[in-house]
Amino acid sequence: MNPLAICLLAGITWATVPAWASGESTYKAVCASCHGQAFPKAPQLGNKAQWAPLIREGQVTLTAHGYVGVRGMPAKGGQADLTLEAFAEALNHMVNQSG
Numbered sequence: 626m627n628p629l630a631i632c633l634l635a636g637i638t639w640a641t642v643p644a645w646a647s648g649e650s651t652y653k654a655v656c657a658s659c660h661g662q663a664f665p666k667a668p669q670l671g672n673k674a675q676w677a678p679l680i681r682e683g684q685v686t687l688t689a690h691g692y693v694g695v696r697g698m699p700a701k702g703g704q705a706d707l708t709l710e711a712f713a714e715a716l717n718h719m720v721n722q723s724g
């Protein structure tokens with residue numbers, strides 16, 4: 626794991642994402658263009674088979690990987706000013722629809 630990811634992990638706890646936070650609006654604004662429209666390799670909203678191995682990584686690891694970017698996934702979903710909280714909520718929304 627790279628040092629940036631470790632720094633991020635220190636800032637993420639389950640409490641970062643309140644249970645009621647759907648993150649739906651951020652998902653629609655930032656993530657849906659790839660995660661809802663069959664962008665190559667992007668795990669799709671609602672596709673349990675694609676999300677299962679990612680969910681197994683755990684919320685903290687998965688959030689950190691996505692936020693810093695991994696392979697085809699751009700850091701912060703490509704929106705440079707997206708906060709970690711907003712990113713985590715959007716991811717939470719996708720996972721809730723896909724697990």
Ligand code: HEC
Binds near residue numbers: 659668701
């Ligand atoms: C430009 C397209 C694009 C956008 C926008 C985008 N993603 Fe992704 N995302 C991808 C692709 C492609 C992958 C698959 C990466 C791979 O395995 O090559 C991915 C993978 C992921 C993963 C899995 C990372 C892992 O550990 O394998 C997470 C989590 C994720 N995205 C979250 C998000 C969230 C949350 C948003 C919105 C804030 C978002 N993405 C916006 C393209 C995108």
